[in-house]
Amino acid sequence: MEKTDKKTDILIAAEKLFCEYGFEGTSTRHIAKESGANMAMINYYFGSKMGVFMEIMEERVLGFKSQLNLIKEEKIPARDKLLKVIEKYASRILNNASFHKMMHRELSLSLRPEVFAQIKEAMGQNLFVIEDIIKEGIASGDFRSVDIRMSIVSVMGTISMVTTSPNKIAPDSNYDLNNEEDRETIKKRLIAHLQDMILTHLTKPQ
Amino acid sequence: MEKTDKKTDILIAAEKLFCEYGFEGTSTRHIAKESGANMAMINYYFGSKMGVFMEIMEERVLGFKSQLNLIKEEKIPARDKLLKVIEKYASRILNNASFHKMMHRELSLSLRPEVFAQIKEAMGQNLFVIEDIIKEGIASGDFRSVDIRMSIVSVMGTISMVTTSPNKIAPDSNYDLNNEEDRETIKKRLIAHLQDMILTHLTKPQ
DNA sequence: CAAAATTAATCAATCGATTGATTAATTTGC
DNA sequence: GCAAATTAATCAATCGATTGATTAATTTTG
DSSP: OOOOHHHHHHHHHHHHHHHHHHHHHOHHHHHHHTTOHHHHHHHHHHHHHHHHHHHHEEEHHHHHHHHHHHHHTSSSOHHHHHHHHHHHHHHHHHTTTTHHHHHHHHSSSOOOHHHHHHHHHHHHHHHHHHHHHHHHHHHHHHHHOOHHHHHHHHHHHHHHHHHHHHGGGGGOOOTTTHHHHHHHHHHHHHHHHHHHHHHHHHHHOO | OOOOOOOHHHHHHHHHHHHHHHHHHOHHHHHHHHOOOOOOHHHHHSSSSSHHHHHHHHHHHHHHHHHHHHHHHHSSSSHHHHHHHHHHHHHHHHHTHHHHHHHHHHHHSSSSSHHHHHHHHHHHHHHHHHHHHHHHHHHTTBBBBOOOOHHHHHHHHHHHHHHOOGGGGGGGOOOOOOOOOHHHHHHHHHHHHHHHHHHHHHHHOO
């Protein structure tokens, strides 16, 4: 044991705290205490608090793209690709709910736009992948000619809102995405709804 | 002239700053300078920085409910009510984009849950109104029996995501919601898409 | 009506606490 | 023994909040 180096200790602690308290709400002292490292180590390894934040974001965002591209290259109908994308996307976001919430929170701040430019850029590429799949379906005559970007935004927006406000889909009970049982329940409902909706929306009436 | 009292000066300045920099990122000194009031006035009138924030939120949220209820009570088919709700909802959010972004940003923080409880409560009531309209349509046989809450979340999530990331729907150009021309363009596209999607999703195949 | 008393509004100054960051000294590992 | 890693101590800056004093507006009183 005892194989954890301080640098990753800081990253792990910082991610947890950023998710819970946001960037501004997390102090370097808090990160230091939570990670067991000295305050100066943060600037020693990452230069600044923002340096820590950026390293966390980059690591996560890079992992997102590959998964979608795998689906895109499969030899199945566009319709099935789309259903798969929805399933993977919803699972990915819901499984990392607090990170997703934090990311949108901080990205929505108009501050430091130059810092987030690359991250937004990388995220935007996910859109292209889905766009291509829908275009493929339209070209093959399987899909109606809809507002592609808007349709994608509807899928993403639905997932995002379920993540930020899972209680919205519960008339009475209070769902908790940190509870695995609740999360699986929500995930199933979300995926079923999205697949139903996107198909009724995209598929031509017989 | 000279009819602006300091209290509303503070509210106006604070709302602008909160929208731009978030709650944590806005200092009372900044609010004081922007409003032309003395720092002490903020605590004199509102008790604390959070007091200012809450007063702004409450004022806005209360205005939301009435509009929806008016539509609900109209003597038109559920289908038309729903189309109207989408139109009004989208317009309302897009016209106050920066406020909407700020609200979601701050509400998503798990901090101060007791403070935001009432606001979330009030927002949740909007859901009931829309839910009733869809139930009405299902009862009358006009609508399919879908996952009502999820369908509502899709509408809200789409509007929300267009508001936070309008560039997602623009393949090339950069839309700006502060530009009135861009905003109207986006609004039309958004409403058209949502109305099309919700109808293809809810309406039974002929 | 006008003087006195009271309340509300505003101010500059400053409080202690906390912020992110840096320094210089020390320890560790090879 | 030397470079990398880690520490405690400290920096200036800023934070939200409060103070006591001052002015403006209102109410009360005779």
